[in-house]
Amino acid sequence: MLDILIIVTPVFLVVAAGYAAVWQKVFSDAAVDGLMIFAQKFAIPCLLFAAMSELDVAAAFDLGVLGAYFISALASFAFAGFGARLLFGRPVQDCIAxxxxxxxxxxxxxGLPVTERAYGPDALDANFSIIAFNAAFCYFVGITTMEFARAGVAGVALIRTVLSAMFRNAIMLSIAAGLSVNFLAIPVPSVFMDAVNLIGRAALPAALFGLGGVIYRYKPEGDARTIVFLCLLSLIVQPAMGFGLGALFDLDKEQLRSVVLTAAMAPGITAYIFSDMYGVARRVIASTILFGTALTVVTASFWLAILP
Structure with missing residues (x-):
């Protein structure tokens, strides 16, 4: 157990450092905003572009990995939405968010830093495979469902809305660019890739530190029962489904680790951005991100302990 905590704790210490820096006013809100813009619109896209351009697509594009992860994610979307409606009487649009x-x-x-800390940088192929499709899949499901619920938008108008939202996203664009370079065997000058990799190496520490600063803004407000319900689904139920589906699809141990650990992470900031975009369920989702991120220290240690 001590070894597992040694693996997991540094990731969350960086988050805690960002939280403490903003709490003690050593790091301003404006600085946090700037750091997160750098991380989300520059550093992480550089990291993903480099990873996608060099990814062994044939090895990484494994239907078992993608099926185990995204079936469990879709089931969690349904469980959370229907549970929020039936158990807590939330409005339909709240339930979708x-x-x-x-x-x-x-x-x-x-997901990336925890997996890398536990198993090393060579264990991230399945992570990158999931990440390559995650934003597109989740935006497609979330925006399609929300737009239909809000105004009954369908057909071409719905497709236009979904595609517009996805392809204004820097992460989506960087993934698409990296895969294009990969598939088309486009030569990229080494000096350019060196610069991309230099920026990309700053992505995870900058984003983790900034995440701590953003979480400080989230006040623990909202329905406590709903927050507990969402944390349970995010940190226990979804990875458990991924574990079961991974066994069913006969994933090897490296693939299973990536599926389960990725599924076991707390909701990301994108969840709050999505709720804020539609103006629904912001308090409860912000609080879930706050408590879920803190609880991930314990639950990630649990999953690391039982994974092969």
Whole structure:
């Protein structure tokens, strides 16, 4: 257990450092905003572009990995949405945003560093495979469901809305660019890739530190029962489904680790951005991100202990 905590704790200490820096006013809100813009619009896209451009697509594009992860994510979206409606009487649009929050695990800021700390940088192929499709999949499900619920938008108008939202996203664009370079065997000058990799190496520490600063802004408000319900689904139920589906699809141990650990991460900031975009369920999702991120220290240790 001590070894597992040694693996997990540094990731969350960086988050805690960002939280403490903003709490003690050593780091301003404006600085946090700037750091998160750098991380989310520059550093993480550089990291993903480099990873996608060099990814062994044939090895990484494994239907078992993608099926185990995204079936469990979609089931979690349904469980969270229907549970929020039936158990807590939340409005329909709140329920969709709540379902999105559970489905959109923090694959980048938590999933990558935890997996890398536990198993090394060579263990991330399945993580990158999941990340390559995660934003597109979750945005497609969330935006499609929300737009239909809000105004009954369908057909071409719905497709236009979904595609517009996805392809304004720097992460989506960087993944698409990296895969294009990979598939088309486009030569990229080494000096350019060196610069990309230099920026990309700053992605995870900058994003983790900034995540701590952003979480400080989230006040622990909202329905406590709903928050507990969402944390349970995010941190226990979804990875358990991923574990079961991974065994069913006969994943090897490296693939199973990536599926389960990625699914076991708390909801990411994107969940709050989605709720804020539609103006629904912001308090409860912000609080879920706050408590879920803190609880991930314990639950990630649990999953690391039982994984092969």
């Amino acid at each position: 709540i379902g999105f929050a559970v489905m959109f695990a923090n694959t980048l800021l938590l």
